[in-house]
Amino acid sequence: MSAIAKRSAADSPHPGRGSARIHFDRGRHPATLLPLLEAGAQEEAPVCGGCAFLYERAATHGTRLKCRVRASKRRPGPNVQPAFPACQRFQPADDRT
Numbered sequence: 001m002s003a004i005a006k007r008s009a010a011d012s013p014h015p016g017r018g019s020a021r022i023h024f025d026r027g028r029h030p031a032t033l034l035p036l037l038e039a040g041a042q043e044e045a046p047v048c049g050g051c052a053f054l055y056e057r058a059a060t061h062g063t064r065l066k067c068r069v070r071a072s073k074r075r076p077g078p079n080v081q082p083a084f085p086a087c088q089r090f091q092p093a094d095d096r097t
Contacts, residue, residue: 020078029087031067031077037086049082052091 023030039045048054053068057076069089070077 020084024085029084031071031080032069032087032089033071034069034087034089037088037090046086046090046092047082048080048084048086050093051086052093053089054080054082054093 020030023033024036027036028034029036037046048065048067051067054065055068056063057066065080065082066076067080069087
């Protein structure tokens with residue numbers, strides 16, 4: 001990895017690697033390509049881990065977290081980390097399920 005790539009990765013306030021971080025730095029969510037949800041005045045910004053659209057999908061090497069609100073209808077989209085900032089379609093997960 002070049003010194004420039006290492007420096008830009010360390011300077012980014014967002015989680016994720018590669019293209020996910022590029023989307024976050026541009027203010028978009030990597031799975032939905034929608035703008036990120038901003039925090040309210042007195043609360044922290046929501047994260048994908050608390051969203052109702054987050055689900056587990058079986059893969060060859062174990063399960064992966066995906067988002068039901070994805071940019072592509074043909075593909076399941078990128079893997080989502082629970083700590084990713086939420087997009088504008090965020091809906092709190094129902095704790096009763």
